[in-house]
Amino acid sequence: MAIDTASSTTAPGTVPAPAPTAPEQLSRRAKLVLLVLCAAQFMVALDFSVLNVALPVLGKDLGMSQSGLQWAVTAFALPSGGFLLLFGRIADLFGRRKLFLTGLAVFGAASVLATLAWNPEVFLAGRALQGLGAAVIVPTGMSLLTTTFPEGPQRNRALGISGTLMSLGFTVGMVLGGVLTDTLGWRSTMGLLGIVSAAVLVLAPRLLTESRNPVRPRLxxxxxxxxxxxxxxxxxxxxxxxxxxxxxxxxxxxxxxxxxxxxxxxxxxxxxxxxLVSLPMLKRRTVAWGNVGGLITFSMMSTVIFVLTLYLQEVLNLSSFETGLVFGVQGVMSAVAGALASKVIGRFGARRVLVVSLLGQGLFIAGLLTIGTQSGALLATLFVSVSSMFHLGAIISYGLTVTSGVPDEEQGLATGLVTTTQQVGLTIGIPLLGVLATTQGDLFTGVRTVLVLDAAILVVAAGLVAVGLGRRKTQ
CATH class of the missing domain: 4.10.860 (DNA Excision Repair, Uvrb; Chain A)
Structure with a gap:
């Protein structure tokens, strides 16, 4: 848990010595704690995408219909998004470390069940339990991170690394899912998640210390x-x-x-x-408008990835592997952005970076309108990669905006709001906008329609968040 700097009394008329601040460099133990927490977040992000390319093979193997395949995604999304706030609050009250380890155990056992599934019902049960484990891991892991690393350079750096690995998890999952499915079969995608969760579960008890709200009100x-x-x-x-x-x-x-x-x-x-949710906290402009920015960046980027996947494979006739390479470049650019994010935020502030990131993401998505029906893979790679850098900037800065200034005893609640916004954003983008790509008659026309709306929403959101946060110190 982050340690507050000690206060001291001074004689009247004297100038107090400046309070010591946490060094920017992390200790060896702090790096290991960060590794464990980021590995868990990476694992959950990986789970969102690693199975996607395996769905057709999985469906044939288990005898699932096309309409039934969407439940492979929905069965995970329902509990992972629905229970986030609840488990974030339970962790505040009864212990974040305890809940984090429990979530890892549930997620790992569920991954084994999904790996060994012999019919659709068992597989979907495994996916639902994975989602339940993720609903515990994400808010508790984030609150352990924000209470372990104090506000300032250390927390900026920690959240920058966490955000980078989360973004890479989505990208790596798309590429790795195809490779594993082609070489070892779809079950290996679920088996990989079980192995990662087991490794984290072995290391976590030795490194993490318990953290909870010292006052335990009724749930x-x-x-x-x-x-x-x-x-x-x-x-x-x-x-x-x-x-x-x-x-x-x-x-x-x-x-x-x-x-x-x-x-x-x-x-x-x-x-x-x-x-369960402190309404005064929701009235903080940083909390309210920070979460608006997070909701927009996640929903709009997930929509772009969806329609670009359709464009690259259905319009340009690229293979799954070639499509994966396009998004692989996006992952590299996200890693570059993550390496720079903490320094940029440290210099300009999280709120300003959030606004600029939303605006930059919108402008570069608008650049995707230059793609054509005969060629455009290179342009798509360029614009989606640069927009993903701004997307990562928005992810990190909105998390810092929401959690900055929140007492340690409410960090589970604050990070629960952050991660709920993330999950809901990932869920609503494609149903609200992505379906327009497949209902316009001509797919290419539908893709362009979605891109126009996507870019416009981001630009408008940047303006609204800028006004909502304001230039004055928010409370």
């Missing part, structure tokens, strides 16, 4: 039920809308139920003695 059960139910319903509706359309009865029903439950959650929190 807000009504708040937990309404927010978890609302998020589950909302994620289900948006995840299935891409397959069934927004006019389908169960999509409409769950969407309405999700909105109603989230509205009920807000009402419950205004009266709760120990609310």
């Amino acid at each position: 807000d059960v009504p708040g937990a039920v309404t927010v978890t139910g609302g998020l589950l319903a909302l994620i289900y509706a948006l995840s299935t809308a891409a397959q069934k359309g927004f006019g389908h009865a169960d999509v409409i029903g769950t969407l309405v139920a999700g909105i109603a439950l989230l509205a009920a959650f807000v009402a419950v929190e205004t009266k709760a003695e120990a609310p």
Whole structure:
């Protein structure tokens, strides 16, 4: 847990000595702690993409229909997004290290179950349990990181490395999934996750110290039920809308139920003695507008990757491997951005970097409109790679914006909000915009329509976040 600098009394009329600050360089133990926490985040990010290219092979092997395959993704997304806030708060109250280790164990066991699955039901159960483990790992890992590394250069650097590895996890998963499926079969993609989780679970108990809120109020059960139910319903509706359309009865029903439950959650929190979400925290401009920036950057980038995958393979007729190379370059550029991010944020501030990153991401996505129907792979590689650098800048800066100034005892809640925003953003982009690419008649026209909307939303969001955060010190 980050140690506050000790205060000292001084005689009247004397100038107090400046408080000691944490050195920018990390100790050997701090580097190992960071390695463990980042490995866990990388593993969860990898899980989002490593299975995608294996789905057709997996479906044939287990006898899953095309409509059933989308549940391989939805079964993970539902619990991983729906339970984040709940587990972030439980970790604040009962111990972040304890919950983190539990999440790793659940995720690892679920990966083994998915690897050995002998029918679709067992496989989907494994995926759902993976999502549940991820819902524990992500907020507890992030809160352990922010309470271990104090605000300033150390936290900037730690979050920069974490954000870089998270971005690389998505990219590496796309490339590695294809290689593993072609050489060892689809089960190896799930087996890899089990191996990584086991390695982290062995190292973590030796390095991590317990961290919790010293005051343990009662858990807000009504708040937990309404927010978890609302998020589950909302994620289900948006995840299935891409397959069934927004006019389908169960999509409409769950969407309405999700909105109603989230509205009920807000009402419950205004009266709760120990609310799951502190409404005064949500009123902080840094928390509110920082999460808006995070929601936009994740949803818009996931949409671009989706439509570019269609463009590269269906319009330019590139192979899966060649498409993977395009996104591999994106991963390299993200790594470069991650190496520079902490220094840039340290110089200009997280809020300013967030606004510039959203604007830069939007402008370079607009540059993708120069691609054509006969060629455009190099242009797509260039523009998506540079836009991904701004995307990573937005990821790191929005996390710092939201968590800066939040007391250690509420870091689990703050990081739960950050990671919930991330998961919801990854879920809503494709149903809201990505489906336009496949419903315009001509795929290339649909791709261009999505890119125009994507870029416009990012540019407008940059302006709104700039105004929302303001130039004055936010409270």
